[in-house]
Amino acid sequence: MSKKILVIAAHPDDEILGVGATIAKHVQYGDSCTALILGEGMTSRYDKRDLADTSKLEELHKDTFQAGKIIGYEKVYLENLPDNRFDSVDLLDIIKIVEKYIDKIKPDIIYTHHGGDLNVDHRKTYEAVLTATRPIESDCVKEIYCFETVSSTEWNFEYSNLFVPNYFVDITETLESKLKAMKYYKSELRNFPHPRSIDNLIASAKKWGSVVGKKYVEAFEVIRIIK
Numbered sequence: 001m002s003k004k005i006l007v008i009a010a011h012p013d014d015e016i017l018g019v020g021a022t023i024a025k026h027v028q029y030g031d032s033c034t035a036l037i038l039g040e041g042m043t044s045r046y047d048k049r050d051l052a053d054t055s056k057l058e059e060l061h062k063d064t065f066q067a068g069k070i071i072g073y074e075k076v077y078l079e080n081l082p083d084n085r086f087d088s089v090d091l092l093d094i095i096k097i098v099e100k101y102i103d104k105i106k107p108d109i110i111y112t113h114h115g116g117d118l119n120v121d122h123r124k125t126y127e128a129v130l131t132a133t134r135p136i137e138s139d140c141v142k143e144i145y146c147f148e149t150v151s152s153t154e155w156n157f158e159y160s161n162l163f164v165p166n167y168f169v170d171i172t173e174t175l176e177s178k179l180k181a182m183k184y185y186k187s188e189l190r191n192f193p194h195p196r197s198i199d200n201l202i203a204s205a206k207k208w209g210s211v212v213g214k215k216y217v218e219a220f221e222v223i224r225i226i227k
Contacts, residue, residue, distance in 0.1 A: 005033040006107035007073075008098060008129050010121035011083065012041040012064040013188040017196070018147030019111045020071050020178035021171035021205070022218045027072030028174070035073050036101045037064065038094065038128075039121055040080040049082055056187065063184045070181040077101065086124035091131075094124060098132040102141065109143040114221060116161030119152040135224070144223040150195035150204055165219035168212045175205055175216045 005026050009015040015023075015035040023033050041060050061078060068076040079097055081089055102110075112129045113122035126146065133141045145167060148154070153163045171178070179198055182189060192199035205216035 002030045002032060003108040004105060005031050005109045005111070006101065006105050007033070007035045008101075008110060008112040008125060009035065009037050010086070010113060010119065010125045011039045012037055012060055012078075013067075013182070013185045013196075014113070014122075014149050015064075015073075015076070016067055016071065016178060016181045016185070017201070018113070018149045019218060019220075020067075020181055021174040021216075022111070022169045022220075023073065024071050024174035024177040025169065025171065033071075033073050034101075034105055034107070035068060035076045036079070036098070037076065038079045038081050038097065038125055039083050039086065040078070041083055049085070060185075060187055063186065063188075067181040067184040070177055070184070072177075081121075084119070084121055086121040089124075091124065091127060094128040095131045098128045102132055106140045108141070109145070110141055111145050111147055111220070113149060114146040114153050114163045116156055116158060116163065117149060117152040118156040119149070122149060122152055130223070133224075135226070141224075142226045145220040146223060147218070147220055148204075150200060154195065163221065165208070165211075165221055167220040167222045168208060168214070168217045169220070170209075170214045170216070171205060171218050172209075172215045175202070 007015045026033050113126045115126040190196045208217040208219040209215050
């Protein structure tokens with residue numbers, strides 16, 4: 001039986017970096033996959049948010065939709081919260097956005113950020129998702145997984161909250177789709193040895209693959225599974 005999958009990410013490209021190849025695999029299985037991207041992206045690179053180049057922001061969002069098509073997302077929603085400023089937004093407001101989409105999509109499975117990431121938007125996204133999916137009787141979400149976001153997860157050295165995956169997805173057949181999708185994010189990709197480079201995405205998949213005896217893997221932390 002096909003399942004409904006919802007990826008809840010903070011920024012454009014996180015929905016590819018953290019879980020792109022796994023979503024491509026869900027699509028192969030016939031699952032319905034949707035991405036909710038809470039933040040607008042990019043505007044934190046300017047001294048003030050209102051100084052951001054709107055044409056570049058529009059181009060980023062076009063890249064988002066193109067990348068989503070490569071992976072097989074049926075729909076990508078953008079909510080345009082202020083980039084790297086989620087801590088300036090009441091957490092309750094973020095929770096209500098997440099609740100709105102959970103009610104709309106009724107996902108069986110949610111993928112979202114690791115709660116110990118260096119990036120404040122990732123942490124606030126994680127908090128909002130966990131609050132919005134409190135396991136009350138009417139909750140539709142049966143599985144929640146946290147993904148690694150290169151250039152954020154590994155840069156936090158708070159040892160009490162490191163990313164320690166315990167669920168691994170073999171992406172040997174779908175890694176190429178993830179890499180192809182990321183190439184659409186021209187403003188977000190960097191050259192190796194930056195973590196957000198094609199070479200490093202391959203290296204990361206190899207690293208997690210070596211942990212479980214596979215060629216290429218995406219790794220996750222299990223937050224909840226209800227059977």
